[in-house]
Amino acid sequence: MYQTNQYEGMIAETISMQGHKGDTINAYVARPLGSGPFPGMVVIHHAPGWDEWYRECTRRFAHHGYVAISPNLYFRDGHGTPEDVGAKVRAGGGVPDEQVLGDLDGANKLLRSLPYVNGKVGVFGTCSGGRHGFLAACRLKNFDALVECWGGRVVQSKEELTPKQPVAPIDYTKDLPCPMIGLFGNDDKSPSPEQVNLHEAELKKNGKNYEFHRYDGAGHGFFYYDRPAYRQEQAVDGWKKLLAFCEKHLK
């Protein structure tokens, strides 16, 4: 628990990093002051964009002792307000999974190269970022813990597959190498409770180390305090559970 007499300091800034195929993209990094060692956390922004909530979320992880990095997955789509850029990506059917994986791999490797990171790196994402997080944990196999918050379209029908998202992430479940925590709202439509059931059944079938928490009275995006979907009680409990999970597996 945070103590009122402890020293606290933080650096938070935008940096450049190498992403997919060596492309230079930008990222937001927040870390506690000091030599650490601190665990790392890759923070994957949601489909609406690389926005203020994700800046705050990145700083929140730093506040709790992580070197957190949030890469701008929409860097290649131009610059403007997060909404305008996000709307452009929305119209194009999202960003390609392979490109996202390359960017997340770059963020992971950057964290691991830092002298104040303890060698453990987790990955966190909400909404499409939850889906990307699950995909990254399974495909890249170099994360030490996964926090998936209401990952939409982890379960996809064949009709939903596109050239940009050619494989349903659930099909990679057997490759998940790290423990995961999943948070879901029972009133969500994407993922629906039935899709969460399928997601969990696949994890169970493959003997994976996971914990799922499903909240009544919550729908999609119940952490987002700036949206009507925000649910205070469920959000507070969800943060408590995911931070305890990260503490256990990354520190």
Place this chain on the structure above:
Amino acid sequence: MCTMIAHQAKIQGRGKSGQDWFEVREANVSYDHPYDLPLEHALNIDFVNEAAGPGARVAVELSVEAARKLVQTIEAVLAQADARGVLEDKHQAAGR
């Protein structure tokens, strides 16, 4: 944007963003998360000019009911104009 249901129509028109008008070349229509309308999903229409960058955008976010009403209203107006014989083709409009 967890539905990824989005279509694009190449169109010609003008849109106003702030004080300025700009050339609209595309209408992006999606059923996905809105930015401001307090719903989980909405019918979103972005009138944009992709060549001018992400900021060239006029955005509308509608409930399903509102979207259907808008479609019906547009069709009704076009039908009425057609019935009166006042629908202009592109060349007539340009010569105005």
